[in-house]
Amino acid sequence: MNVNSAHFHLLLGDGDWGACTSVGAKPAALAKKWKSLQPDDTIPIFDAKSLQLTLQPLEEPIPATPGEPLFTAADRRDAVADRNGNLYVIADDRLGLTIRSAGSGVVTSFWPPAPRRRRRETRAFADAAPVETAPRILAGLTITSDDFLIVGAGGSLLRFDLVGGGPPDRAQLPDGIVAAALAPAGDGGLWLLDATSPRLFRLDANLCIEARRVPGEAAIFAPDGIDPAPGFTAEPVTIDTSVIPAPAGLVALSDGAVILLDAPVKTAAGLFILDPGASAIRSLIRLDIVAFCFAATEPKGMPALLLADTDGNQAWRVQLVQRNGRWEASPQSDTLPLRRFGGRALVPIQGNVHYDSGATDPIWVQVIAIPHRRYALSAGFVTPVHDSGVPQCVWDRIWIDGCIPPGATVRVEARAADDSRTFATQATTGWIAQPALVLSPSGSELTGKRAIAAVATDPRNGKGSWGLLLQGITGRYTQLRITLIGDGRITPRLRALRIWYPRFSYVQRFLPGVYREEPVSASFLERFLANFEGLNTMIEDRIATAEALFDPRIAPVEMLDWLASWYEVALDPAWDERRRRLFIAHAAAFFGWRGTIRGLQLALKLALDETITAADFTLDGPDCTCPGAIRIVEAYRNRPRSRRFPKATDIPAPGIRSLDGDWLPEEGAAGLWARWPEGPAPAGRFPLFPLAGKEAIWTALVQQQLGFVPSVGQAERARWQAFQASIGIAAPEPDLPAATSDVWERYAALPTHDRQAWQDFLRARYRTIDLLNAAHDTLWSDFTLVPLPDHLPATATGARDWLMFEGQEMPIDRAAHRFSVLLPRTRVDTDPDTEATQIALARRIVGLEKPAHTVFDVRFYWAMNRVGEARLGLDSAIGQGSRAPELVPAAVLGRAYAGATFIGGPAIPPTGRSRIAC
Template structure:
């Protein structure tokens, strides 16, 4: 209820609207949670010169796993091939033999005869890459091995055989639909992966498969009788199209009917209304989805201008039409073909995928009767009606009402036309509803009208919804307020209500400012929601954040902003720390950040989900002295782990003499005998390659590389340790040290004692700390499939966060990185791919980066369970690839 304690009745859900019982021409849109006009099937306008498709236009077609298309040519005398990426077809079979020309006096005595043309009927490609074509004059089939190559193999039938259509079957099998010449019924054949005929359940049939019925030479008539009786499925129909299903059953198209045939079963027709199509069905194709035989069946009629989709239930018993719109551009009529995860049609010699163009069409008028409004008060004056809806241009909603104190009076009351609703400029009257935004669709918002003469305990409303066929109103919610809070009765003297006519007009007139003032009072009464980050409008989030002295990022989403404001105390407490910086980075770039980031139980203290493998990382530079950065996930520093000689390393307790001996032995091992014993220099020589390797491999402590620029750091270190030159002289055993400014970097390594210890601590601790303690690197996860814009946006967000949240004295680098250890992209030393991961994709010129995929796509080819004699090895030798 509102600030005046005026309640309202709400219609929101599908059950509230009750369209099945009281609606006409309207339906519930579950995706948009709204009431709309009934959606209708869009019909492609029939062109004036449109020619209906004929059965002879339907010829076999199929696509192999390489993307090549095969189909029977126009004259049914050859097989045409459209290679992947090309638009023009070439002859695939029969192979054209060029005429032989005589060479000198040598020429063939009799020219080779030209191949006799044969009529072809039906074509399919099996799962294991066999192209099968029907030849009625053979009679039989031609088998082309697309994987192994070679000439076609003839599979002869021992009796009359006229295949009209084929379809792949599960397990590399094949379905063949046969119209025997002169016979009243058709026959259905099931071939296995070896192209042997299987028993389909006929009476007295021998066990399947028939061993002597295959590509090899066949016996004569005795086998024919068995096959005719036991392996062909006769029924009193002559379907023209067969389509295989995943459960090894088939769909058959016969006239205007679609039937499903199981093995060992009778054909069962679907409740398929061909009237949904403009003409008789011309061809069908099935696209499986989910378990069982669930999927979508596509059908095209003889007009050939669009395809229609039907949903097949998982049990294969129900076929439900959908309202998707699949136009067919210049459909040539060869048929619909399923290939992979899509269905294709032929446009000339090109094969295009069916795409839902989403061109909805709606009815032009509908209505709904809303009842059940009971105020429980006699003579109740119903106040106003508010409708959350979207009314595009060309659509409208009109309202009629009637009221009565009893159901009998309500039924006898006449319907009254109410004023046309108007769109509120300030949005919904509910104080917690979001304010209207500029990008909302035209006509969307809260529509309001003041009920004029609805007086009585019970109320009924009748809404008439109209559209223009292309657009529909969308009704999301309806609210009816009652009883009217009357300014006339509450605030004006009784003299203004003496005349009933003028009082009615004044009461309705004052209802206009009452609506404005009540909405303001409601917002005042619910002002506390503006101080709760969970309920405040997104527009007020920057204002709420300013109370805590922070400014929100302009490109953050509202949910990310709410999470940030809600956890500001924790972020302030962790500000300037590694954990706080990681929290802010994840809050800025995680796809779906949640309160789990701030889980105090996390071991690392930086968020409940921060220990995941592919998250931002901070590599502090001082940690990379002994551990290479690549081991911490930084791919830009490739100085990884290495082999070193076994044995004890030098420590300062051994003295300088032991270090000199190791240095001399190291040089002898690398360069041979030296002219004089070498002494280890504390500063790197002009050619520091050997010096650096020795420091890395022979010392048990870190040894930073000092230079002339570090003399001031050396003096500051000594000053902080000894305070006065006299103390330094006494510790080092020197008599002439008058000022720290006179001390230079040592030219020779001190032999032992405090002077050696001071130098070693300076190069191993002080110098390393000064150079690296204030630096760190932020590694930002990126994915190979991310676009340049996504990567730039992610790095920019991290840059802004680090600039604000880092400690003031620190410096940083920001680098992207791949996942350091992920299936398919694990790094073992060098980049070693364990399995096919995200980089195994085709590189597109001008869009992708090198080294993020293959330069060209390798055919999916090499069917793993297909071996070719003479080419593939059954058991390859070790170290050799098959």
């Protein structure tokens, strides 16, 4: 509805256009006609790719070349490509496999391996020659989701490990089953089409046919008084394919559906489908061509099938569309020539279908559609009856979004009545020809539309919004008859159609009645002023919908930077539109989290994570522990744990303690010396620094008995000796003093962070210096003179204070205000330049968002299941293990390790670097 309270009826999408009716002797809904479209039907069709109504594309068959043989399904040789683009093909004699390298394009033998030369025997006796067996004919070839190449060899299957290498494993099939064609299934399994009977089987990752339990014979033996347990047997799950007269191959879609080709020798081919979870095959479509092989691709989630005809000159495309949960097929009229097709196979290689060109030493060439097409000359249709709900309604105007190129025309006729039954009884009368459509230079009349919905105006190619003012259309109901006209090579394209009503009349609203007395003059004035009304209404609509500019969900893309400027923020040019709108909509919440861990995670996720959603900005938003999440780890959480000593009240009464037990502070230095592991133990105070020549013994002892290695007393001892030397004392005292002196007061006047922390710890614990001296058996006059101990304190209370300070307080103090930002790394072939860019961006973001007093570092971590480094279910998920594709990349010069990569891969790597060609 616009500012003048006018409404419109809309035709958009295949549902609306399909509800229109064809014109001619037998009118019917376009949707019904599309299901059984004939080349001679003069109706428009709906292009599922561009979502537009066009003239019907006509096929351009390439005639068969005289003298060339026709191919049959028996000529087909299965071929399949791995994820790196290497192509495996069954040899022409069906006794071996060849491989074409993705790097060099060289074709070599893959299997069986070439026989090794045997050294000439000089002995009188030699090993008997092995018994020769009949060679196995190969039929059926596929690669599973976990990179196993499976080949059908008679009544068995050969499984090649494309990751680990080595000879193939052989799996024997049940008696009577011979593979005719294979296709991959989910979870590493595959589909098998039987060559001996009309059956289809599904095999699991271990190449075992899936079976179901059925009742069988009861157990023979059972305990007395207990009936024998019922027996069960395994029965293979079989899909009956008897509805397919001549099965010639199968392909699997990503959703689990299986497509089978019916390829009779001289009659039209057909396609059948086994829907996901179904147990019966249904017919998908019967074609007008004779085909013998096919392949499937899924570009942008739109599955398509390419079929090669028997003369080898052309391929045909069949588009698959899912409606109401079921796949439907529609033939396309694309022109796909095949030059010197060898008749072996059509095979998808990295998303594009290729074919073998040449009888011997074939070159695998991509199937490419030629751009020019042929269309029907004209097609007409009638829209559904539109109801305004107002008797004697004056219908205003029509707007059509689409493209009417030069040389094409869209002719519009309309009629109206107050009784809809008039249209049914008078189908050919009442039509009024309307003026020609005019391209609007200012675009659509609808305001506030996003860029994805608006049609850009291109006068040169006739693209944009076309409009006309309806003439003489008055009545409650209206109907349009539209005719598309082309020249055979071009077609109009209609995306949407809008019929506006009622007309906002300037004559009736603003002019006196005298201007309406003369019918002819009033009609002219009405139409003349309607042109200005249309322009003014568009301007008024923009004014009325100005609030849309302030809503980040619907504001035009060009306004997002302006909205962000309200927060004094410049949006990152690398952000996509969704991320920009998400940030602006939740900017207030984002700045409220600034300086916190959640705020840092939000900032990093905005810049580096594509999975960010509105839920991340809420107060109770998800605390993501999913694999691959950005982590912020505070250093104090990773501090080492010291040994926990029992409380003094929990210690048993004095007595003889075994040296096999843990040391307690009440044992003092004597208890530590008694546990000295080697040689005679020194006597006296126990040093909190390594003894000269016995550093390893001392370190092992304190680590075992204290749970950590003391260091602060050693540093205090070294500073004290250096201070004495700096003031000219010739023979400095090695140990820290136990009483106050002038030299010590001068040294204590130079505080350090660790000594200050120790003194604050004691001051908070004892409050007065007298209580401290009584507990530690010391004679200090002030807390500021107390040094860090370099020997174990003499009293048990003093030892416990020191253990709590250096074992617990100091690790927390050293880790305070420090954190690490961990970015997930899930692949081993990530470009180093890309990682360096991500690290630099993360450092810049964290530097801007962190609290000023904190220190941080940024690094990558392996977001994978690594023993000892990941929490199952929180940080990682178990996938394919060492067979995961992201762990076995293609070899790249300067970044690959021998034995850890594949030699080969895409001819043009994403990073632009050279790859090793095999």
